[in-house]
Amino acid sequence: MGSYETACRYFDQASRQVGLSRNMQDLLRTPEREVKVEVAIERDNGEIATYIGYRVQHDSSRGPMKGGLRFHPEVDADEVLALASLMTWKTALVNIPYGGAKGGISVNAGQLSPGELERVTRKFIDKIYDVIGPLKDIPAPDMGTNAQVMAWIMNQYEKYRGFNPACVTGKPLELHGADGREEATGRGVAMITRDALDHLKIDVAGVTVAIQGFGNVGSYTAHFLDEFGAKVVAVSDASGGIYSADGINIPKLIEYTKDTGAVKGFPETEAISNEELLTSNVTVLIPAALGGVLTSENARDIRAKCIIEAANNPTEPEADEIFEKNGVVVVPDILANAGGVTVSYFEWVQNRQHFSWEKSRVRSELDRIMNDSFELVWKIATDKKVSLRVAAYILGIGRVGRATVLGGI
Ligand SMILES: NC(=O)C1=CN([C@@H]2O[C@H](COP(=O)(O)OP(=O)(O)OC[C@H]3O[C@@H](n4cnc5c(N)ncnc54)[C@H](O)[C@@H]3O)[C@@H](O)[C@H]2O)C=CC1
Numbered sequence: 001m002g003s004y005e006t007a008c009r010y011f012d013q014a015s016r017q018v019g020l021s022r023n024m025q026d027l028l029r030t031p032e033r034e035v036k037v038e039v040a041i042e043r044d045n046g047e048i049a050t051y052i053g054y055r056v057q058h059d060s061s062r063g064p065m066k067g068g069l070r071f072h073p074e075v076d077a078d079e080v081l082a083l084a085s086l087m088t089w090k091t092a093l094v095n096i097p098y099g100g101a102k103g104g105i106s107v108n109a110g111q112l113s114p115g116e117l118e119r120v121t122r123k124f125i126d127k128i129y130d131v132i133g134p135l136k137d138i139p140a141p142d143m144g145t146n147a148q149v150m151a152w153i154m155n156q157y158e159k160y161r162g163f164n165p166a167c168v169t170g171k172p173l174e175l176h177g178a179d180g181r182e183e184a185t186g187r188g189v190a191m192i193t194r195d196a197l198d199h200l201k202i203d204v205a206g207v208t209v210a211i212q213g214f215g216n217v218g219s220y221t222a223h224f225l226d227e228f229g230a231k232v233v234a235v236s237d238a239s240g241g242i243y244s245a246d247g248i249n250i251p252k253l254i255e256y257t258k259d260t261g262a263v264k265g266f267p268e269t270e271a272i273s274n275e276e277l278l279t280s281n282v283t284v285l286i287p288a289a290l291g292g293v294l295t296s297e298n299a300r301d302i303r304a305k306c307i308i309e310a311a312n313n314p315t316e317p318e319a320d321e322i323f324e325k326n327g328v329v330v331v332p333d334i335l336a337n338a339g340g341v342t343v344s345y346f347e348w349v350q351n352r353q354h355f356s357w358e359k360s361r362v363r364s365e366l367d368r369i370m371n372d373s374f375e376l377v378w379k380i381a382t383d384k385k386v387s388l389r390v391a392a393y394i395l396g397i398g399r400v401g402r403a404t405v406l407g408g409i
């Protein structure tokens, strides 16, 4: 099943619950604009390399469109559309004044030199600068991109439009970034994990956790869960996984990966595969890498009581049904990983006001929004006797639907 078909299946389930008409469903699910561009650069060896870049602007009924930019070889039009639609429901769920968008380039960023990566980024902005902007569509980091890439985006955009830091978020602190954005998605995932465990009457202290992916989101999730006293026993990245029944020393692992670039070979752990990580004997499983990793093939083997979707779109609908039947609690991506876009919103607000906040303010506002959103979704799920995913979509779709009706088309 394609990524967008998966996203639509979840949208359809919630639409049926709220009794959305067929015409309204068509309107809400159809993207406003899909952009596909050639991104050609000269490589360091003088050869020409051509990549394809995408930006999908899904919905703007609640405000400028917002969403990350992914550099990964598997990026394609279907995946970017799916991710853009998730952004629409996510920004509505946490009630920040944005619509949804997403972008990406089908490229293996790890195989490019810093200079090549910069040229790819700048060329992409040359191709799309006229459709993005602080009041139109604001990119941010996602897989394979970081604060440096956001700095190049800002600089390139400003060559056309003049000083305008609110045109992109997730920037370095020295270039109008928000203190707290880098950690925000992982911090939000950890907060939501603690909220879910509280409702399940499980103490976060000592709870066993497995995390797939140890990039921005996975490593900060591990950091905050470790601070809360959880026992992270398994972690993986694209190079494979590591396991320790006694719990992995997360601060040391973070230092180790800064030096080596991978979790592989971390002392006092045993090597496991990514598939073994997913089925390891833990209470909490956190996919924090690619989409589509929990499938009908492996869902019955998952032993976790609770899955927190830090990654976007990690669960195929068949797997979701199996989890529901087996009583596995799944906190959906549009709630679990909304901390990143929430602090992106704070960064944009600061840039537009030319006034920066203390990190303590960023953290406390983030924590409040994440906790309030979780409680609201939990209540809808309980009242309507639906899964947390359907409840999260009901909340998001309801807000987008009402804005669309009030504003008109
Ligand atoms: N960066 C952000 O603020 C946000 C990210 N997300 C989602 O979180 C997920 C991770 O994003 P980031 O941490 O930003 O990306 P990243 O590029 O910083 O890290 C990705 C991690 O996934 C690992 N990985 C890649 N392929 C893998 C594979 N086949 N098996 C296991 N691990 C693999 C990489 O080695 C790396 O550790 C994505 O699904 C992204 O859409 C969601 C919300 C916000």
Ligand SMILES: O=C(O)CCC(=O)C(=O)O
Pocket (backbone or CB within 6 Å): 066, 067, 068, 069, 090, 138, 139, 140, 141, 142, 169, 170, 312, 337, 338, 340, 341, 342, 344
């Ligand atoms: O920070 C942002 O604006 C977007 C983050 C993102 O791409 C996501 O939540 O999936």
